Amino acid sequence: MMETDVCIVGGGIMGLAVAHALAKASKLQLLIIDRYGLGNEYCASNDFGRIFCYANGAKRRHTQMAIESLKLWRELEQESGEELFVPSGFLALDGESAWGTKFIAQSYQTLNGLSLPVELLEEAELRMRFPQFRARGGLLDPGAGVLLAARALGYYRSMLGQWGVNVLEGEKVVRLDLAGRPEVETESGRRIRCRKVVLTPGVWSNSLLRDGLVRVTPTRQQVIYLRPTRDSARFRPGSFPIFTVDKYYGIPIAGTDGVKVGYHRTPEEVDPDLVRRTVDPEAIEAFLSVVHRYVPELADSEMVRTKVCLYDMTENKNFVIGADPECRDVIYGYGFSGNGFKFAPLVGRLLAELVLEKPPSIRLDRLSPVR
Template structure:
């Protein structure tokens, strides 16, 4: 039976970042993935994700994002790929909108370059969109696009460069805790001093087998692309990424310029039906599609209000929307990374560093209080 310093289960962006950090430290590391790579069955596929520094509603992430940007830059240098593209991020809301006002306060407090605008200033900058005249608009100038597929590929390649081993197409069937941990897959058995579980939506299935029942659920997200009426009108040189909290029935809407598919703008609802990750395609998404058609028609009049392409992704949503980064309550050599709640990708570079620290019993670089499992003690079975 092969023995490793650390086995990381799950080769999505969080697990891959973690494995990369461990291999870079010289740890003998195995990265396990249940599907053949690359694949589109999890939460890390696709070409783009929004990134930003300001987190007015969860300011501890603003602190982490400062290092996340540096770590993405390091990955760019090591891989030779351009992963981040700065476009700025637009946020908008009324004077009593906690997210927009919190974002402005966060930008000011942390000295992040930004610009606030009233309606007329916004229309001069972005005449192709329409929002209420009493809204305040703010641009986080550090915001932009992470090239998701390139980031994941770069982690896998640099992980191998540092001596890491990837085994894909191997589903984990059983994890046997102990002074060292045994992992039984569909084709092999492995042993490691410690294990990191970064299994995305499958945390809802794997963690209960280890007597950890967390208040997390899996949502299927419709990734929608809308065709420009005038080609290039929403290109990266003219339009930023954007995020509107409480846009529809209390739910958030986000979007990116036409950067992935020629002439198609990505605008999505930050919510979806709850699903089983193994049968997500059976979910009824009628409400999401119809709702987004109305939203695009109202606020983006220069887009065709019928989605041109519909893809899917999954969020693993925690009750408080904070990440779960912690040791297993009974076995310190089993580390859990879960509940990324739709905003984990931008943080993945620094999350990998933290999970690697936990796996090697180093002192974490950040206050782990917001991420501990114990915070769910009232509604989790540990």
């Protein structure tokens, strides 16, 4: 029987962020277990870039959390000596959908209400400042930027040894025994006794949740990368913001060689162990048609990469961050509903506070595992 103070199940960005926060705040002995390896290619955290923006419609709490989270990303940059956040701005284009128009109006109100910089752009001004785009207008969230996801994962991973964190890769946790001190059991029969368990297993959460807790719906998301055939500088942060239109989105070239294009909707529920990891031709066609219409200069790019990745959706899209009310030694961080990366250092800090039984630095009532 192995023993440790804290066992973290899931070594995506959230598991790594809580390990980081705990290593900084305590002398506890930490172990991270991941069934496929830390930051593996199947986990939701594995990609080059992730969007950080303040704009999120009427969701004021999200925007407030984003403000806190960016401070922590900046601290992590200082600590690591690496650039992790590339300022680019975020442009919500007014497209075809009523949803998009409402998102712009609500985001404007929210950002204004929180005294964050925000601009509404008419067609002529949009064209002048961002000539790559064609749309009748939009909203600019100038404080947004690209988080270099692969680099952040790499930094955390590279530091675990120095922080004294133990790692068990290629072991799948199959059971939690909560009768006495928590015990974690892996598929190979290994048992680990600990004082606290932190569960950050992403889309695989359901199999480790007891009855009565919020469950996740895993959904399949598809993305492509387009490498411009000429003048790629026009598609880098500084010239080209992150954009969204009718729930499609694009991320400028940062940390890789292409503009990422995806669709932030959750149409298809899947089994995370059986999901098909190749992109559908219809999805590629839809992405290219959006690019053709709204970013015509990018239309003759070369598609250099495709990827399928999963969201762990909760019913109301609120994350789960909290201790189990029936067993305070089990702490949950899952259900990030396609939006978690930007909050990772904040989530890490909140989960660490729960482990250390400190009052959480933000209110967690709406994020409880029991709703």
